[in-house]
Amino acid sequence: MKLGTKFIHAGAEPDPSTGAIWPPIYQTSTFVQAAPGDHKGYEYARSQNPTRFALEAAFAGIENARFGLAFGSGVAATDAVIKLLQPGDEVIAGADMYGGTYRLFSKVFARFGITFHYVDMTNVQNVAAVVNEKTKMIWAETPTNPLMNIADIEALSAIAKQHKLILVVDNTFASPYLQNPLDLGADIVMHSATKYLGGHSDVIQGALMLNDQQLRDELYFIQKSCGAVPGPMDCFLVLRGIKTLHVRMQRHCENGRQIAHFLRNHPAVEKVYWCGFEDHPGYAIAKKQMRDFGGMMSFTLKDDSVENARRVLSSTKLFALAESLGGVESLINHPASMTHASIPREERIKNGLTDSLIRLSVGIEDADDLIEDLNQAIG
Numbered sequence: 350m351k352l353g354t355k356f357i358h359a360g361a362e363p364d365p366s367t368g369a370i371w372p373p374i375y376q377t378s379t380f381v382q383a384a385p386g387d388h389k390g391y392e393y394a395r396s397q398n399p400t401r402f403a404l405e406a407a408f409a410g411i412e413n414a415r416f417g418l419a420f421g422s423g424v425a426a427t428d429a430v431i432k433l434l435q436p437g438d439e440v441i442a443g444a445d446m447y448g449g450t451y452r453l454f455s456k457v458f459a460r461f462g463i464t465f466h467y468v469d470m471t472n473v474q475n476v477a478a479v480v481n482e483k484t485k486m487i488w489a490e491t492p493t494n495p496l497m498n499i500a501d502i503e504a505l506s507a508i509a510k511q512h513k514l515i516l517v518v519d520n521t522f523a524s525p526y527l528q529n530p531l532d533l534g535a536d537i538v539m540h541s542a543t544k545y546l547g548g549h550s551d552v553i554q555g556a557l558m559l560n561d562q563q564l565r566d567e568l569y570f571i572q573k574s575c576g577a578v579p580g581p582m583d584c585f586l587v588l589r590g591i592k593t594l595h596v597r598m599q600r601h602c603e604n605g606r607q608i609a610h611f612l613r614n615h616p617a618v619e620k621v622y623w624c625g626f627e628d629h630p631g632y633a634i635a636k637k638q639m640r641d642f643g644g645m646m647s648f649t650l651k652d653d654s655v656e657n658a659r660r661v662l663s664s665t666k667l668f669a670l671a672e673s674l675g676g677v678e679s680l681i682n683h684p685a686s687m688t689h690a691s692i693p694r695e696e697r698i699k700n701g702l703t704d705s706l707i708r709l710s711v712g713i714e715d716a717d718d719l720i721e722d723l724n725q726a727i728g
C-alpha cells in the first residue's frame with residue numbers, strides 16, 4: 350500500500366455500534382459492567398478507551414508496526430520508554446537532541462540512578478565506543494532538533510543487535526512520511542504527535558510504535574500504571590491530522606527546499622542547516638533512509654550577534670515567533686532561549702547550537718510569500 354492510502358486507511362474501522370465512519374469521541378471515564386468482570390473489554394478509560402484504541406491502531410499502521418501506544422505528550426512517551434529500565438542501567442543518547450528530552454534524562458531520570466552518555470551520533474563509532482555491560486538502550490534522534498544532524502539508523506541497529514540493546518528512534522522531525530525507523534531495524538519509534546502527526550498546532554500528544562509483543566505489554570503496563578494517557582478529544586484531533594499527513598508533508602518538503610536554497614543564497618546568511626543539501630555531511634545517509642528532506646531547518650547570520658538574531662526573530666510577519674513545529678503555519682524560533690534553554694550554554698555551544706542560531710518550521714503556505722517575509726526580516 351502506498352503512503353497516502355496508508356495514512357487515510359491505517360487502523361480505520363467503522364464504529365461497530367453505529368457504523369460511524371470515524372470513531373466517536375468516547376468522552377467517558379468508565380464503562381458499565383453487567384456483573385463484576387462481565388464487560389465488553391472496556392473497564393476504565395485510563396486503561397481502555399475506544400477513541401484512543403482507534404488512534405493507536407492508526408499509529409501502528411503509519412509506522413508499519415504491530416503496535417501503537419498514545420501518550421499525553423511526546424515527553425510522556427519518552428518517559429514511558431525510560432521506565433523500561435532499572436537503576437544502574439545506562440543509555441547512549443545523542444549529544445544534540447530536543448532540549449526537553451535532555452532535561453528529562455539529565456534532570457529527572459539521572460536522579461533515579463540511570464546514567465546517560467551523550468555522544469555525537471553522526472559517527473556510529475562514538476556509540477560503539479561507550480557500550481559496556483550496563484548499557485541497555487540507544488536513544489537516537491534523526492534528523493536532530495535543531496541542527497539537522499543525521500544518524501545512520503541501520504548502523505545503530507547493527508550495534509544494538511550485537512549488544513542486545515533497545516534502539517529507540519525519535520522520528521518527530523521526519524514523520525512517517527519521510528522515514529520509517531522500524532523498517533531500518535529500530536525497536537521502538539517515538540513521536541511527538543504534537544508536531545507533524547497532529548499537524549495543526551492544536552494538540553499535545555505522544556506516540557510509540559513497535560513490533561515486539563513483550564515490549565508492548567511492558568509499555569502498556571507503564572501507560573496504564575503511570576497514567577499519562579491522552580483524552581479522547583485529543584485522540585480524535587490526531588487521528589484527523591494523520592489523514593492529511595502525506596498532502597501536508599509534500600508541501601512542507603517543497604517549501605522547505607525552496608526556502609533552504611533562498612537562505613543559502615542570501616548575502617546576510619552565514620550557514621543553513623538543512624539535510625537536503627548535497628554538501629550536508631549527512632546527505633548520503635539521509636538520502637538512503639529518508640524519502641525527502643522536510644521543512645525543518647536552522648540558519649545563522651553573518652552578523653552573528655544575539656541582537657541581530659533577535660531583530661530577525663521579531664521582524665517576521667508570517668513566520669510566528671513560537672516554540673513547536675510541524676503545523677500548517679510557519680514558525681520561527683530561537684533555540685538558545687526557547688526550545689533548548691534547558692541545555693547548559695557550554696554544552697549547547699560545544700554541539701554547535703550557537704546563541705544566534707534561528708530555527709524555522711516551514712509551513713504549507715505559498716512559498717513566495719514565506720520567502721518575501723524572510724527577505725524583509727533578514728534585511
Ligand SMILES: *Cc1c(COP(=O)(O)O)cnc(C)c1O
Binds near residue numbers: 450540543553
Ligand atoms: C517537541 C518534541 C518532543 C517533545 O514532545 P512534546 O509533545 O512537546 O512533549 C520530543 N522530540 C522532539 C524531536 C520534539 O520536537
